[in-house]
Amino acid sequence: MYGIFMESWVIFKLYGGRWSYLLLYFAALIFVAVKAKDKEIKLLFAWLPLMMLAVFFFPPFRKVYVRVFGDGNTQYRLLWLVPMGMTVSYAGCLAATLVPMRGNRLGLKRITDRILIPVAVSALIMACGSLVYLNPLVTKAENPWHIPQEAIEVADIIAPEQTPGAGRLRVRAAVPSELVHFIRQYNTDIVLAYGRDIIAYNYYNEIHERLEKTERIDVRGLAEVLKDDGVQYLVLKRDAPVDTDPADAGFMLYAETESYRIFEVPGWAGG
Amino acid sequence: MTTWSAVSIPLLFFWLAVVPFFTGIVVTSFFPYKMKTIGAAWITGLLAGFVLFEPVALFCMLTITYESFLVCVRVYSCVMMVLAVLGAVMLVRRAVIRRGAPGIRGLMLALFPGYGEETLSDLMHPRRDAVRFDRRFGVSESIYFAAFLLMFLIQAVMAVRYAFFDGDDAYYVVVSVLADQTDTMYTILPYTGYSTALDFRHALATWTLWTAFIARSCHIHAAVLIHTVLQPYLLAMCYYAYFLVAMRLFRRRLDMVPLFLCFISICSMFGNVSIYTRETFFMMRTWQGKAMVGSFIIPLMFFLLLGFTRDEAGLRWVHRTPVEKRTLWFLLLMVNISASFFSTSGIMITLALTAAGFGIPVLFTGWRGDVERKQLIRHKMISLGAAASTCIPNVALAAAGWLLSR
Numbered sequence: 290m291y292g293i294f295m296e297s298w299v300i301f302k303l304y305g306g307r308w309s310y311l312l313l314y315f316a317a318l319i320f321v322a323v324k325a326k327d328k329e330i331k332l333l334f335a336w337l338p339l340m341m342l343a344v345f346f347f348p349p350f351r352k353v354y355v356r357v358f359g360d361g362n363t364q365y366r367l368l369w370l371v372p373m374g375m376t377v378s379y380a381g382c383l384a385a386t387l388v389p390m391r392g393n394r395l396g397l398k399r400i401t402d403r404i405l406i407p408v409a410v411s412a413l414i415m416a417c418g419s420l421v422y423l424n425p426l427v428t429k430a431e432n433p434w435h436i437p438q439e440a441i442e443v444a445d446i447i448a449p450e451q452t453p454g455a456g457r458l459r460v461r462a463a464v465p466s467e468l469v470h471f472i473r474q475y476n477t478d479i480v481l482a483y484g485r486d487i488i489a490y491n492y493y494n495e496i497h498e499r500l501e502k503t504e505r506i507d508v509r510g511l512a513e514v515l516k517d518d519g520v521q522y523l524v525l526k527r528d529a530p531v532d533t534d535p536a537d538a539g540f541m542l543y544a545e546t547e548s549y550r551i552f553e554v555p556g557w558a559g560g
Numbered sequence: 561m562t563t564w565s566a567v568s569i570p571l572l573f574f575w576l577a578v579v580p581f582f583t584g585i586v587v588t589s590f591f592p593y594k595m596k597t598i599g600a601a602w603i604t605g606l607l608a609g610f611v612l613f614e615p616v617a618l619f620c621m622l623t624i625t626y627e628s629f630l631v632c633v634r635v636y637s638c639v640m641m642v643l644a645v646l647g648a649v650m651l652v653r654r655a656v657i658r659r660g661a662p663g664i665r666g667l668m669l670a671l672f673p674g675y676g677e678e679t680l681s682d683l684m685h686p687r688r689d690a691v692r693f694d695r696r697f698g699v700s701e702s703i704y705f706a707a708f709l710l711m712f713l714i715q716a717v718m719a720v721r722y723a724f725f726d727g728d729d730a731y732y733v734v735v736s737v738l739a740d741q742t743d744t745m746y747t748i749l750p751y752t753g754y755s756t757a758l759d760f761r762h763a764l765a766t767w768t769l770w771t772a773f774i775a776r777s778c779h780i781h782a783a784v785l786i787h788t789v790l791q792p793y794l795l796a797m798c799y800y801a802y803f804l805v806a807m808r809l810f811r812r813r814l815d816m817v818p819l820f821l822c823f824i825s826i827c828s829m830f831g832n833v834s835i836y837t838r839e840t841f842f843m844m845r846t847w848q849g850k851a852m853v854g855s856f857i858i859p860l861m862f863f864l865l866l867g868f869t870r871d872e873a874g875l876r877w878v879h880r881t882p883v884e885k886r887t888l889w890f891l892l893l894m895v896n897i898s899a900s901f902f903s904t905s906g907i908m909i910t911l912a913l914t915a916a917g918f919g920i921p922v923l924f925t926g927w928r929g930d931v932e933r934k935q936l937i938r939h940k941m942i943s944l945g946a947a948a949s950t951c952i953p954n955v956a957l958a959a960a961g962w963l964l965s966r
Contacts, residue, residue, distance in 0.1 A: 306833030329869035329921070330809065333862060337916055365836040366905050369854040370913060372862065374831060374839060375802075378823035379809060382816040403700040407819055411826050418830030421843040422718060426725045433563055435723035435787035457742065459753065470730040474783045477738045477753060484751025485730035 293348035309417035314373045317380035338371040381410035440471035446544045447522045462522040506531045508538040515554045523552045564780040571778040580605035582647030591887045597674035607894040610901045617766040627743040704818035711825040716792035724844040736782040739772035760965035767849040767902045786847045794846045801859035808866035849903035857899045865917040893950040907954045918947040
């Protein structure tokens with residue numbers, strides 16, 4: 290039971306990231322529980338979230354969750370039922386409404402509840418949080434698809450020409466990991482030798498093993514595997530560590546982009 | 561590869577604004593007059609669209625082998641067009657038979673009675689909240705609204721100009737692109753392109769297919785729609801849900817609504833403390849179904865929970881009128897079904913929130929002498945039954961998905 294509790298604890302810690310954000314939330318929760326006048330608001334923003342957290346950390350609940358969903362890694366979504374953003378925002382507004390009127394000093398009250406408190410709360414949220422636009426996964430979009438421009442260039446080169454009324458043509462290609470996420474977001478006529486699941490979940494795929502998980506690519510061995518799998522195109526990074534020139538192994542250079550060379554696989558099944 | 565066509569923008573406006581709005585006119589015609597506003601029509605029209613898409617898509621998925629998506633697009637288009645035309649007719653009828661003040665203001669009030677000021681009978685109604693119902697905002701509130709709109713604009717521009725990488729797009733975006741390019745629905749593996757049996761685990765959430773429908777109808781590439789067009793639109797949708805929450809939360813201090821929205825906006829931008837938070841999903845993966853559950857469905861649930869517990873005059877839920885009760889349960893039903901439309905995990909989340917959020921106030925409502933004991937018990941049973949019944953479609957879907965996937 291303790292071990293299961295610790296699993297939930299780890300998920301909670303990972304969810305919270307920086308402790309300051311969680312502390313800010315709990316401070317807001319306590320403030321709402323103490324100062325809110327309406328018991329319905331206390332119920333929704335204080336007692337209900339605490340109940341959800343209690344259930345979240347309850348070991349038998351995790352056992353049931355994993356049994357039902359087969360994957361305990363998504364348990365963090367239950368924490369979405371804890372309205373952290375709404376609670377902190379409501380607490381900030383509540384603080385502004387609680388500024389008392391003192392005599393005729395209306396101007397000071399106005400400054401306090403209209404400027405000082407909102408600015409202070411905003412600064413606190415910014416200090417305790419982390420700006421999403423500084424995340425390294427946020428990059429300038431190169432095109433309306435929001436995928437690397439070179440992925441589009443590679444896809445445009447290897448995609449088959451479709452003839453209306455003639456049935457949909459497809460090609461199979463083996464591409465490096467950094468292109469796997471994007472090629473099919475652009476054009477689904479390109480069938481990939483291995484997909485994102487191989488990379489993300491570390492499944493076994495022979496082509497991926499030969500292409501990405503080796504110090505030096507055995508080009509002739511790779512050619513055999515690609516041919517057997519019916520792959521038509523091989524996309525290699527220009528600086529990919531190969532043991533021999535692909536041309537010597539029968540690959541025909543089909544096209545090039547700035548970072549990639551595109552080869553036709555020798556003797557592929559459809560050829 | 562075609563990005564968009566010359567008619568994409570007017571078609572996007574048609575399918576994302578006009579059709580939901582007129583559909584919402586039909587839905588809100590059964591609601592209390594205070595809910596007959598432009599915003600309420602838009603949001604309920606969207607919800608109705610999601611709710612109607614789910615059975616159409618599931619039916620096509622399960623019964624049609626080839627070109628199932630093409631049939632789905634045609635059927636759904638017809639259904640939505642019928643509703644939109646009906647809504648337009650209802651709106652014209654309201655304008656024709658209007659009673660009250662002449663001119664533009666009179667026309668607005670006839671079309672959208674929710675913007676009207678209270679009538680004498682409202683003022684005299686024993687359930688009226690006498691404390692404060694003043695919707696006028698001062699200078700500081702206007703400044704906060706402007707600050708919120710500025711932050712929203714920044715987020716919208718960033719959503720269009722910047723790419724937010726997420727590995728799950730290799731699945732969810734590709735499902736939409738596949739549906740648009742091949743007319744298949746969950747029968748091709750998105751990661752590789754090989755054929756597969758129907759993926760029941762994901763197929764119950766037809767949000768990705770709805771985006772493919774919009775892409776097909778507006779002649780725009782599905783990935784462009786999702787990453788560039790939909791993200792600002794969905795941000796607006798989610799912030800409107802928070803606006804509704806704020807209007808309920810601060811019913812006696814409506815001047816706090818703009819400030820609340822500002823704080824929500826700042827929390828959203830600075831909530832990227834981990835990859836798991838709702839705020840991270842909201843800003844970086846807005847177009848994914850699970851992000852919509854966290855940022856659209858959950859605020860709507862809170863809006864409904866607040867509406868259930870907090871009556872206009874501060875009286876308890878037992879005193880709601882039949883129309884108000886029916887409206888609440890109907891909206892809860894639509895929100896619950898929309899949750900499963902967005903993501904299969906939405907089923908679990910809305911079940912938990914419905915059970916806890918509605919069950920606790922109902923069960924722990926004590927007798928205070930304002931109604932007879934028998935009447936209170938009757939109210940409790942009806943409310944619990946109504947709340948439970950709004951979960952039936954989700955439970956049925958989950959059970960069907962579990963059975964079909966075995």
